[in-house]
Amino acid sequence: MTTRTITYREAINEAIRLEMRRDPAVILMGEDVAGGAVTHLEKKGEEAWGGVLGVTKGLVQEFGRSRVRDTPISESAFIGAAVGAASTGLRPIAELMFVDFFGVCMDQIYNQGGKMRYMFGGKAKIPLVIRTLYGAGFRAAAQHSAVLYSVFTHMPGLKVVAPSTPYNAKGLLINAIRDDDLVIYLEHLVLLDSSGPVPENDYVIPFGKAEIVRPGRDVTVVAIGRMRSFAMQAAEELAKESIDVEVVDPQTLSPLDESTILESVKKTHRLVVVDEDNPRCSVANDIVTLAAQQAFAYLDSAPRTVTAPHTPVPFSPPLEDAYIPSPAKIVAAVKETVA
Amino acid sequence: MAEISKDKLPWVYERMRLIREFENRAAKLFAEGKVPGFVHLYAGEEAIAVGVCALLSDSDYITSTHRGHGHCIAKGVDIKEMMCELYGKKNGSCNGKGGSMHIADVDKGMLGANGIVGAGGPLACGAGLTAKIKETDQVTICFFGDGAAEQGTMHESMNLASIWKLPVVFVCENNGYAETTPSFYHCAAEDVADRATAYNMPGFVVDGTDLFAVHEAADEAIARARRGEGPTLIECKAFRYYGHFEGDNMSYYTEEEQAEQKARDPLDKFIKRVVDRKLISTEKLEEIDARAKTVIDEAVQLAEDSPYPDLDEVMTDVYVSYQEVMP
DSSP: OOEEEEEHHHHHHHHHHHHHHHOTTEEEEETTSSOOOOHHHHHTTOOSOSSTTSTTTTHHHHHHHHHEEEOOSOHHHHHHHHHHHHHTTOEEEEEEEEGGGGGGTHHIIIIIITTHHHHTTTOOOOOOEEEEEEOSSSSOOTTSOOOOHHHHHTSTTEEEEOOOSHHHHHHHHHHHHHOSSEEEEEEEGGGTTOEEEEESSOOOOOTTOOEEEEOOSSEEEEEOTTHHHHHHHHHHHHHTTTOOEEEEEOSEEESOOHHHHHHHHHHHSOEEEEESSOSTTOHHHHHHHHHHHHSGGGOSSOOEEEEOOSSOOOSSHHHHHHHSOOHHHHHHHHHHHHO | OOOOOGGGHHHHHHHHHHHHHHHHHHHHHHHTTOSOSOOOOOTTOHHHHHHHHTTOOTTSEEEOOSSOHHHHHHHTOOHHHHHHHHHTOTTSTTTTSSOGGGOOBGGGTBOOOOSSTTTHHHHHHHHHHHHHHHTOOOOEEEEEETTGGGSHHHHHHHHHHHHTTOSEEEEEEEOSEETTEEHHHHOSSSSGGGGGGGGTSOEEEEETTOHHHHHHHHHHHHHHHHTTOOOEEEEEEOOOSSOSSTTOOOTTSOHHHHHHHHHTOHHHHHHHHHHHTTSSOHHHHHHHHHHHHHHHHHHHHHHHHSOOOOGGGGGSSSOSOOSOOOO
């Protein structure tokens, strides 16, 4: 197989393209996923945007406007329509432009898509992927920068995927599209232009399988999404001081690969969780609870979390930079666990 | 449009009678404490569900509401399984895990009663989208109430169905009250159907207690949807005999309204028309009444005798597959 370096954005686009080629039931819908349904562009077979940040560019040329559908700015209607289409035989990929918009369509995600199978006694399935942009660092201010994966992880019936590299972005998305449940697939705004090696062919990364990104002896650092690269930077710093950090990327938050995390903690006896989401009722606290309940006797120090504060995302660049967890904060937290 | 065929009339009457019997019995069972939870009854609105669903096959879809028993029966969901579901029993339509507000039978094209007012609109658009992309002639009916007419989801859905020309028919069941709040108070429009103009689709107001009127309007709308010409909004003006839910004291109804209801009874109206025109004999109608009563009796007996689900059912059916589970 050929592997080349492409961006996270291109990896997501490629996953959608390959799956739409493979399965005619896969469709893409959302606001401006093509864009510009006007005659002069249609004649040239072009779209205006291909998604607000160009993630789905080029797909309408290959698959046409029946399978790549621009929607009105009616998140309840089109997310709900995606649920309805999934329950009747399509495998839609719906794009919720920014995760902050979840509030305008949460009923369709939570009460409809997330509960249908259970309420119907297992007699329905909802093979739907909701792709959504998230994360701070884009200077996009309080209503276009949140993380919120903790909210979805809390909810039974949803699966939650947070890719951190172009490689896992592609493999996890292909798995999500082939999965028979409702998957919330979170694309980090700041990672879109990051690049890395990605095989050309299709491949799947299973859900519920964490990746040990860097093996280490002294401290387990669980890092989600963009935080993975920050944790790696922190690990390089700490190596200079002979602190050997093991970096674990859960890749999916629901299901969560508890065994890999627990095995790592049992080996290193120390835990730091790095999570860009707000701290209350968070995935970070969930993972600390997991360690406290199931590996308490192995812990040599209190687990630490490095998270955003309990605030919305500020706009002013210095404030936003201060809001986001940083490699320096991770270094400090790791040192607290070994002190 | 062709009038409903004479051959179909006994089926139509039987469905309406089954709904009435089912609902009257459900009210009694709720009062006796045998049916737990929230129960919203459809009696008084039978002509709407039956008038519309008489035009559908199992492969067509409907989305329903919290007041969904009538839609289920009209769409052919097994009545014994429905009664077992109301009891929360193992052999219910949803294995007892949904209850009255979430009865569903996807194989029968019934995409679920719904506890969220107005939530069916987007789902109906989705079922319509499946039919459109797969190029089938399936149609989806979105039943919703006058209360739901004020939800943003319904406005969004009617617009979406119209721009995408989806094979969806929106059937507003206006029973006069959103829970306890009267239509004139909550609806800025004279008729909900007036709003069809804004979504560039045909809109009709029909007497929702007249099966023949409902059927005629639905026939035209469904034919239009199957031809690929897009959605229609039909508002059926009706009433409900029972309260918003069982336990509602209905103090908001005036005596005049209650007297008016009796005169508008959809089953009485149907009987008068078919007997006057000698379309069905009185004996035949009585035979159907007796059979309906037996069906409901048997359903209740089965529900009484059936076991509850096994306790491990709490944990099943959340996902098709899930690799790791939190303790």
